[in-house]
Amino acid sequence: MPAYSVLAASSDPAILDMAKAALTEENLSAILCGDGAEALESAQTVKDRPPLRLLVLEACLPKSDGFEVIRALSENPELKTVPCLMLLDPKQSPAARKSSVRLGADDYLQKPFEMNELRAKIHSMTKHFRAHAAPHPVTALPGHPELESQVLARINRGEAFELVCFDINHFRPFNDHYGTEKGDEVIRMTVQLIRNVLKTAGAAADEVALSHIDGDDFVILAPAGKGDKIRAGLKEKFQSEVQKFYSKEEIRKGFIFQKDREDKDQIFPLMRLSTAVLSAAKEKFSHYGQLVAEMNEALHQAKVGSSDV
Known part of the structure; x- marks a missing residue:
């Protein structure tokens, strides 16, 4: 089709x-x-x-x-x-x-x-x-168009599902500091972690869809009831694996120095994940654009708040 x-x-x-x-x-x-x-x-x-x-x-x-x-x-x-x-x-x-x-x-x-x-x-x-609609050049994952198709297909079938949304906080300073090659390694590592966590969470391949919707933003479309388990597993694994990309001194301090546009040193925390889980059902939104707005708002709240949503 x-x-x-x-x-x-x-x-x-x-x-x-x-x-x-x-x-x-x-x-x-x-x-x-x-x-x-x-x-x-x-x-x-x-x-x-x-x-x-x-x-x-x-x-x-x-x-x-x-x-x-x-x-x-x-x-x-x-x-x-x-x-x-x-x-x-x-x-x-x-x-x-x-x-x-x-x-x-x-x-x-x-x-x-x-x-x-x-x-x-x-x-x-x-x-x-x-x-x-072309796959992302680093991860070969689909973006928004494929996610929209998957969402609408599940709505048409009357399926209940959840969206696990997350992005990598402080990725851009790391990418600027260490270079795009290292930044791409972080992105690929994150995708591999996602796939491992999905297996651990018991989500069958035909039940989930993973989309890379922006530079360091991802969305997992998962069966209802599995979102929180996927999120918890991913955050735990990411916090462990991401330390491999920093020096021992940076890990000890908990931040890196990176120059801003005015060539002044700025302090940036180490990378971490902001995550949100949305329960998606037809009666909760009238169109895909509204769902995207809700995803963005949920991630924003997760970034500025002290806990996930």
């Missing part, structure tokens, strides 16, 4: 057939709609589809035109950033083409058009999220 979906809406069956063929060639799931009302409803239906990554809308749709669909979706926090390719009527003037971008379209294609023109536009407009 494709990892992402594209919604195409047109009153012309030939255009829908063309869109479906183009999306299939790009390995994207096609959501096909015949009018604006159907497009609006389908775009906001999460169940049984991969994450929506592009809208292809005919400007002159029946029931609700393409621009009305864009305006309505702009009120949805999860969908307001989804780009739109607007299919314009052949009679529309150059001024109308420019205004289509001003009214919310990210690009346009004027009818009539050839299959290769539509495919080229779709390919160009989906390059951005495809690049972000």
Whole structure:
């Protein structure tokens, strides 16, 4: 099954057939709609589809035109950033083409058009999220797009699950002080610790998903009830293993010196983990963006507070 979906809406069956063929060639799931009302409803239906990554809308749709669909979706926090390719009527003037971008379209294609023109536009407009979907260069782990797919899949199946979120505090000063090669070693060590802890926690490989969502930020999608055990095991192992990256004197003092941007020595504590466990269920959040915001807030509270959340 494709990892992402594209919604195409047109009153012309030939255009829908063309869109479906183009999306299939790009390995994207096609959501096909015949009018604006159907497009609006389908775009906001999460169940049984991969994450929506592009809208292809005919400007002159029946029931609700393409621009009305864009305006309505702009009120949805999860969908307001989804780009739109607007299919314009052949009679529309150059001024109308420019205004289509001003009214919310990210690009346009004027009818009539050839299959290769539509495919080229779709390919160009989906390059951005495809690049972000690439594995992390250091860990080869997937990032946010794959995590979103995994989260939505579990919601659609009605599964209860938890997100174990963590990052490495004071990683950047260490990376600046010792260099990126040593920093990459810390990241790879952390990933290996995660895998070992998951085995110890009794989490089967098909029950968990590990994502590397930023430089030193990770998220584990785990079965309900296993999050706290995973977190506790990981924190204990990390505190032991990370000391191997410091000198005996730095371990004794509990900090390192690193120059700031003004070339002044600053004291930075040794690396440690900030962690948070979130119980995720469909009734607790309305869209993936809200879940990400909750993860970020939970990690922030763990960093500034004295205990995990």
